Amino acid sequence: MFPWLRDSWLSLLRIFSGDREPHSILLYGKDGLGKKEIARELAKFYLCFNKCGSGYCGSCPSCQNFSRNTHGDFIVIGSENGSKIGIDEIREMIDTVSMTAKMGHGKVVIIENAELLTVSAANSMLKILEEPFPDLLFILTADSLLKLIPTILSRCVKFKINDPDFNMAVSWMRDQVTDKSVDLKHLFLLNNYSPVDTVRFVNANQHHHINRLIKAVADFVYSRSNPAAVIDILKDITKNSPYNKADEEQKDKKSKPKELVFRIIYPWLYYIVSDIYRSRVTGSLRENYFIKTERLLEPFKKIPVHVLHESLEQLIELSRSDQILETSFIDLYIINWLNSLARKQ
Ligand SMILES: [Zn+2]
Structure with missing residues (x-):
């Protein structure tokens, strides 16, 4: 147990x-x-x-x-x-x-x-x-x-069933993960403070998608590249996500509720923008979730703070919306969100 x-x-x-x-x-x-x-x-x-x-x-x-x-x-x-x-x-x-x-x-x-x-x-x-x-x-x-x-x-x-004690959870996770170098504290947060999900996440190598996603969003913001690159990474994340337990346990192609898809990708985008916002406001990378180097942060430096703020609000709004039902709609929402992040550069 x-x-x-x-x-x-x-x-x-x-x-x-x-x-x-x-x-x-x-x-x-x-x-x-x-x-x-x-x-x-x-x-x-x-x-x-x-x-x-x-x-x-x-x-x-x-x-x-x-x-x-x-x-x-x-x-x-x-x-x-x-x-x-x-x-x-x-x-x-x-x-x-x-x-x-x-x-x-x-x-x-x-x-x-x-x-x-x-x-x-x-x-x-x-x-x-x-x-x-x-x-x-x-x-x-x-x-x-x-x-x-x-x-x-x-x-x-x-x-x-109470939430686990933080230190107990981190030490348990440290024993379970194959990649011992990961920043468990932040990945724990990304996985809604579930130790089990965090371990599945790390052992499925999901954390390697983080930098890929940051770069794709940066490319879009910086050069208005095709948003498909971002959407494709989000799809990869969803497909391989440990949240998608249904795929693991029953291999049939039954469709999953679409809000689950959004539940998976929403925090990824949220934490990226939070990092940019936080770095801008505090001038420090120290407490960031994902963006740990200046190099990764560089392309986002021209985004005005109020745009970042609106962008976060938009994500919160999206996560609460019960209208998001189909994957194709989610793609549209994400493209729309990317466009607003990249405006007025
Ligand atoms: Zn017995």
């Missing part, structure tokens, strides 16, 4: 060793902290024949089946590609859990990314959440409580 999950795990053990163990629990916290892992650990613990206050035994038939991925009383419902979880899937799950437990020792259902439940799927679960079968545990996970349907929310015990 990830070291930053340790405290959460101990709290969960206390909750589930007490007299009033919940029938449904919602584990929420930022993406990339290991909610899936801790949900599975909790399921294993719940189903263990010889559990004790310090965890599952690891050797009973239930623990063994669990480790072999053959546990008949354990169901995971999830969506890797961001598509909705529909009513049919939930109905099928309810039919399955209505049958007697195969090992006679309870059942666990994990619903990953519960925010993806459609309204009808969520409603079809309300009855079972309200009047649960004995020895049935629902474990739901979500990035944020705000995205959940209130009727589901009110029927679950809510448990927050």
